Amino acid sequence: MCFMNKLFTPHRIFEIFLFLLLSLTFIFSLIFPENYKTWIPYPQILLPLANGLCTLSCIPLIIKPGIKPLEIGILLIQSFCVKWTGYEALGIVLYSVMIVMLFGYGFFRSHFYLKTAIISIIWLIWMPGAIPFGLDNFLLAFVTFLFILAFSRVVLSHFKDLLAPLLPAQSEEAKIKLPQIGGTLRLAESGLSERQTKLIFDFINYNSTYKELSDKYFISISTVKKDMAQVLKLFGVKNNDDLRHLLSQYTLL
DSSP, X not given: OHHHHHHSOHXXXXXXXXXXXXXXXXXXXXXXXXXXXXXXXXXXXXXXXXXXXXXXXXHHHHHSXXXXXXXXXXHHHHHHHHHTTTOHHXXXXXXXXXXXXXXXXXXXXXXXHHHHHHHHHXXXXXXXXXXXXXXXHHHHHHHHHHXXXXXXXXXXXXXXXXXXXXSOOOOTTOSSOOOSTTSEEOXXXXXXXXHHHHHHHHHHHSOOOHHHHHHHHTOOHHHHHHHHHHHHHHHTOXXXXXXXXXXXXXXXX
16 A cells, blocks of 8 residues: 555656546547647647657656656647647646646745746737637637636635644754744845755755755755755754745745
């Protein structure tokens, strides 16, 4: 049972069903190419090619879930491909799932409004691709996307409020005192070294692994572990998960 839980993690199950969904889009693009009204040139060739490549790209994600650039790239490409071929609802769902995954990966923890604007502009630039299917579909896709953006923001705020009582608190041995929950924590003014500040910022905001931190700052993994162990003591928490949950309550600068 323990082995099955480790094998079929929620993220891996998500990747499996994403693979199944994209497999269907690939099959449909082969069987029903005449159904597509799209401005994409040579849709009988380009659409099956895009769908097939995205489907195959899901296999590494099933083997090792959480390859962020690959996962986000697949969702982005497929959201436009299906939207441009008459499946606006599925395109909106895939693009919205991509946004939710970005939330989960900490993409919006810094420069929230700027990144939200960029995500919205990308979608608006590609919205004309729905025009061949009628003005009503175009307007419905546009308004639905704005609704889902607003809904995602509301869900995020509700979850933060519900989970706040369950988040870890600092121990009495903590050397760094935190501001009021929801406030701004200036890491550079917390008594941390410059390197520790950078490690924490990337670890929390971008969900970086020790290997990614090691490669980015040209230091050994053992050095990263040593710095992070010191950080845990300074913040008075037991492990990295507690640190992530604790600091998720603040805006890090």
